[in-house]
Amino acid sequence: MADPKIRRALLSVSDKTGLLAFAKSLAERGIEIVSTGGTASALKAAGLNVIDVSELTGFPEMMDGRVKTLHPRVHGGLLGIRGNAEHEKSARDHGILPIDLLVVNLYPFEATVAKGASYEDCVENIDVGGPAMIRAAAKNHDSVAVIVETEDYARLLTELSENDGATSLAFRKALAAKAFARSAAYDAAISNWFAGVLETPAPEWRAFGGKLAQSLRYGENAHQSAALYISDRGRAGVATSRQLQGKELSYNNINDTDAAFELVSEFDANVPAVAIIKHSNPCGVAIGGSIVDAYLKALASDSVSAFGGIVALNQAIDKSAAEEITKIFTEVVIAPDATDEAKAIFAAKKNLRLLLTGGLAESRAAGLLVKSVAGGFLVQTRDNKNSDDLDLQVVTKRAPSPSELSDLKFAFKVAKHVKSNAIVYAKGGATVGVGAGQMSRVDSARIAAWKAAEAAKAQGLDAPLTIGSVVASDAFFPFADGLITAADAGVTAVIQPGGSMRDDEVIKAADERGLAMVFTGVRHFRH
The missing domain is CATH 3.40.140.20 (AICAR transformylase, duplication domain)
Known part of the structure; x- marks a missing residue:
């Protein structure tokens, strides 16, 4: 069967980033746009011809928008197998129109939890219709393309341009894989939040999910593959830091840098603290009257092991600290911030990686640690006891x-x-x-x-x-x-x-x- 052309798209998004330009590009290709709630309002305000989902289903959006896409005319349009006589007859009998493209990004549940919202707000940001549609479209990827992230808008438009308005099966498979993974990570976030709310240390089922931050060249050793995923944007650290310079971080760099930053985050942000790490163990740690004072005291603890190590600081790096740090070879420097003078000094060391986090990793915060074992994984709460x-x-x-x-x-x-x-x-x-x-x-x-x-x-x-x-x-x-x-x-x-x-x-x-x-x-x- 020839690759299906996209003739009808259903757009229902929480994140409106890039939405108008993307929808205009679809409309210019003659694609009919069906949409819901705030998405439809935004598109109509931009002058686009949009069919409300209520027109498609024959039912109004109701119950504060909780019920709008949970309808056979939506799910039939997504799940119906093209070329299947029985499916096509059912569609004709019940006025179900095929939907060739689904664009959904989910209610911002993770972000709502991260900002410390109330229980009621968190529950209200649990998406139901979105995941249901995503799974339906992804299951029927033989005919339907599904987009769950705004960064894939450009990829889809390129695909349409290169395939005369159609999408390839390989492309749809890749989108479906991402869609199922996104839905799984979303549900994992919800289930783990509930476990925390209910203070259930060992729920019957446990799931974890994360967003790819970086594919790594290899793992601890060259024959191992590896990648870094983000699971908690609410806690500052190496996973969410900005890398200002230097070559790509390795698996071992990330592991050691995390150990260093977690350590300096133990100390009061008003007291300059520095940790120098080698192979995830500290070879020197100190507090001082200034960041450079703390660094020099930490270095003195074991200046031999410090060579080629990781340096973590709990305050912004200034010029004098940068000058001292760059006197020996250092793999990674991580801190909440750095002055322009410090950045300029580090810039002269092309292989040094400089990471800025924007804050410290709250040492007393609750959280989970996961370790794989043969046939399963161990889960424990973070060691958040502070000697103070x-x-x-x-x-x-x-x-x-x-x-x-x-x-x-x-x-x-x-x-x-x-x-x-x-x-x-x-x-x-x-x-x-x-x-x-x-x-x-x-x-x-x-x-x-x-x-x-x-x-x-x-x-x-x-x-x-x-x-x-x-x-x-x-x-x-x-x-x-x-x-x-x-x-x-x-x-x-x-x-x-x-x-x-x-x-x-x-x-x-x-x-x-x-x-x-x-x-x-x-x-x-x-x-």
């Missing part, structure tokens, strides 16, 4: 001093973003040693102390940076050996969740060494 909000319990004879307490909270924020088993030494609002991802917690403590000693050598210091520092552990010390290792490295205070069967043994070891120790009651495993 925790009720810390002093368990040793000595309580931490104000400066120690400040560093303890800082170190625990960082430990939350270090692969477990995690040990973080910190002093003066900066990491001085990080131990990550070891099978033994005591090994993490030893590695972090060794890193601190190496950093001291690099700075020409005689004593390790751990002297006078504090230490954070993401989970409890199962034995006293990890704490003793930290004490031997020179720490004066400890923060850990507590909860071990040997807590008394660990507390005793801390008291014997004059350490202050606090329990958080919250752990931060990160696997």
